[in-house]
Amino acid sequence: MRDICRGSRGMRIAAASAACAAWMFSSRGAVIAQSADVSGSAPAVVRTVEGELSAARVVSFDPRSGATVALGDGTRRSIATSDVVSIEFGAGGGREHARGWRIRLQNGDEVCGWLTEAVEQSILLDTRDLGPIRIPVEAIGLILTPAATEGAMSERVAALERSEATDDVVLLSNGDSVSGFMSRLDHEALVLDGPAGPQRIAKDVFLAIRLAGERPSPVPRPHFRAELRASGRLTLETFLLEQGAARGLTTFGEEVRFDAGRIASVSVVGGRWQPLDELEPISATHVPMLTLDRPHRRGSNVVGGALRVGGREYAQGIGVQSRSVLTFDLGGGVYESFVASFGIDDSAAPEGDVSVRIVVDGAVRYSQDHVRPGRLYGPVRVELRGARKAGGAEGASSESSPAAQLQLIVDFGDNGDIGDRLNWIEPALIRR
DSSP states (O other): OOOBOOOOTTHHHHHHHHHHHHHHHHHHTOOOOOOSOOTTSEEEEEEETTEEEEEEEEEEEETTTEEEEEOTTSOEEEEOGGGEEEEEEOTTOSOOOOOSEEEEETTSOEEEEEEEEEEBTEEEEEETTTEEEEEEGGGEEEEEOTTTTSTTHHHHHHHHHHOOOSSEEEEETTSOEEEEEEEEEOSSEEEEEETTEEEEEETTTEEEEEOOOOOOOOOOSSEEEEEESSSEEEEEEEEEEETTEEEEEETTSOEEEEEGGGEEEEEEESSSEEEGGGSOOSEEEEOOSSSOOOOOEESSOTTSSOEEETTEEESSEEEEESSEEEEEEOTTTTEEEEEEEEEEOTTSOTTOOEEEEEEETTEEEEEEEEEOTTOOEEEEEEEOEEEEEOOSSTTOOOEEEEOOEEEEEEEEBTTBTTTOEEEEEEEEEEEO
16 A cells, blocks of 8 residues: 555545536436336335335436336336435345445545555545545545444544544544644554654554544535445435446545445435434423433434334434424425324333324324334325415415424323333425
8 A cells, every 4th residue: 555645635625526517517418318128227116205116126317317217017107306215226135244444524424445545645445335436535534444343442433533623633542542634644554743743653553533624515406325235325416327337426526336236225315305304393392201301313213322113223213202392394385295104212111102293383183192112103194284274355265374383292101201212214394
């Protein structure tokens, strides 16, 4: 491995942005042909704002024209990009254990693989899903060695990642940390420049490197989140698929090409589907009966663990403990409906028993009593219409005004709040 030398940060990002613009410009003129033969298409489950298409094959996907899907009865369906929620590819099986180094980017993405080369201002990682991928140092937030996520040190790594240090910070294997500016990294050691001069740290002495840097600019919408089988996740500025072959452009300007079988799923960000766990409630009330007061958590269950219901783990959702009331502003008619599933988290005690209500502008639109562990309820769809208003002329029919607020209420069941850890699974607002 050659040395990585770092000069001024930000230079690389500007170059990546220029490369991104050039790539996007050239891709606008490319039209993906749809083949009548679906033998090379990718088997998948396609989730849309209207529901789920299972046992489908994705013939092609293009951000301009959307997805072309071959259904089991031999018919085809075209779905606009804005109506696509996600495509879960099934041919390659589930997620695989990620091995090697983990490179966590400033935008929250993570790429897993083996560090094979460091040259100039970038790191080359050899991944199972993408093959070699070059990542500019300016895009990186955290570098984790293979040993960094093992054992008790994983908590120190998590604390390091949350830190807001203005210098680069190196976590050592003994739990200590040193700060400075990482100027070199090679197959034997890294060099950290500090007040006392350059300090050489051998590769078997450090676990992780937290790189200081500015938060990246928001990615234009729509964009795409790709969950890979064994190599982490990437945000893509564009994503194209044809006959089982996929390609995309990362936020740091690197074009990637890979087989669709190496993708676990691709989600559309910025379409009609607005995940509720990306929004802050305007109020959140948590009133326990017997146990500790636990506020809601986004992206995890109420105690910080994975969202698991009925033996399945979910990436998106909100964990709460009874009694919980979450109130969301509906943006003055921007949304037409609300969709969610729910269930008691698998980590909860078997005594868990709650009542669930979905309330729109004070009116209960859905209720379910005695929600108990072991199963997922839903998905439930609720139309977001407010109180009816009278028409202007005499005899004119009334119409519904746009709803103003949505409330998600989880109340005590038969056993107080014992085991009442409820997960709102993949809750979302659907734009008009």
